Each structure stands twice: as structure tokens, then as C-alpha cells.
Amino acid sequence: MKNNLVALISGILFGLGLAISQMMNPNKVLNFLDITGNWDPSLAFVMIGALAVGILSFRFILKRPAPLFDEAFHVSKKIHIDKPLLMGAAIFGIGWGMTGYCPGPAFASLGLFSMEALIMVISIYAGFFSHRFFVKK
């Protein structure tokens, strides 16, 4: 119950952050990636803002033996850089550069009743399911 409320509140803050920062404006994202054209560096500041908070707080949080409302942290323990990681990231980057949407802003934009975002989210799920059935054995 508590965990569910935390998830909802955390989601709302995340959605507000995506909206306020304009990460949800796909053309602004494309201009951020367009370094040889009409470059708009604003979105680098989204990352700076998020990392400033995250780097500070994660250090203290992960020193704890466990989170407050669960028995253990669910954090990946993988440390090796492998081919799927880099290939996957490269493929994701192509999709991001084609559309201006990464998963968070695409999903949040469902709240704007954007037709394009709906098709984006459905296509992302098509990618998830394809991965589950064809790539992952």
C-alpha cells in the first residue's frame, strides 16, 4: 500500500519534471541532438539538474542496508560492458533520433492526447514484445 502511494507520487513528480523541462517537446529534443544545425543545448541542463540531485542522494541512500518500505534494493549488479548493452543503446539512439521521444516523455504525452505519442507507445511495446520473443531466448 505504502509502496503504491510512493510509486504514484514519484510518477507525478517525474511527469511534472518532464513537462517543466520541455523533455516532452519532441522537436526540442531533436534540436538538442542536432549539434551541427540549430542546436538547442537546453536539455543538457535537464541531465545536469537530475544528476546533481541523484548523485548526491544516491550515495547516501545506497549506503543504507535496505530501503524504507522494502526488504532490499532492486539494483542491477551487472558490471561488465557487453555487446547487447552497446548494441541496444545504439539501436535505442536511432529510434530516439528518428522521433524525439524516449520512453518517459512518450508515455507521459499520452496525457496530452497526442495521437503521435499513442502510436509511439504502441510501437515501443511492439519492440518490447519482439525482443521478448525473438531476441531473448
Place this chain on the structure above:
Amino acid sequence: MENFTPITALLGGALIGLSASLLLLLNGRMAGISGIMNGLFSSPIKEEMWRGLFLLGLVLGAIGYQTFSESGIPIRQDYPMWAIIIGGFLVGIGTRMGSGCTSGHGICGISNFSIRSISATLTFMASGIITVYVLKHLTGFLS
């Protein structure tokens, strides 16, 4: 540079960082959106609940901003659908293969100083930049 908005970007980014910190401190979960979206249809019911609520919150946060802000977020109408369908598919398959996206690797992973996440973030940034260059400037498919 007339669209340069560093202050709102910093503020929004800090909110995202706060959201990720709360989810980790209280629930012990990483706020990686692609993983949360994927887990929505692949976990036991008990595990699906918080994911569904997080995603609901994401949508509510966006609606709240759109309702109460003066400027709002422009909704793009004229973008080629083929690019959205193919691009969306690549985002889906790529984030599963690479175990994360902008939030999971770019924010949570880097906040945790994960070498995997730093490599993934540099890779998808570079790949996104090259893609925009090719589609917009080299070929003109999307301009």
C-alpha cells in the same frame, strides 16, 4: 539560441532527480521508465501494481502541467508516421537489449556511477546525434 531554456530545464531535471531519489529511498526501485513500462505486462500482479501507478502518475503530472501552465507543451501534428512507428519499435527493442533508456541509464545509472550506464548513455547520445545528422542534413528525409 532563442529557444534556450536552461532554468526550466534545470528545475525540471531536479524534479526528475527528486522523483528517482524518493523511489529508491522508499521502495528501493530504480526509476527506469523503459523497465517499468516493460514490467507492466511481464510481472506478477503484485509487482505490476506499483508500475501501473508510477506510469499513471507520469501521465497525471503531464496533465497537471498542461492544465495549469501558461505556455504548455506544443503537440506535434505533422510529423511523418512512418518515422514514429519505426522509431518507436527501435526504442522498444533497443531499450530491452540495452537494459535501459535515458532515465534508467542516463539518470539513475550515472547517479550510481555505473560504468555500464555511462557507456550506454554515451552510446545512445552519439547514436541519436548521428541519426539526426543523417536524417536531417545528409539525406533530408526528416527536416
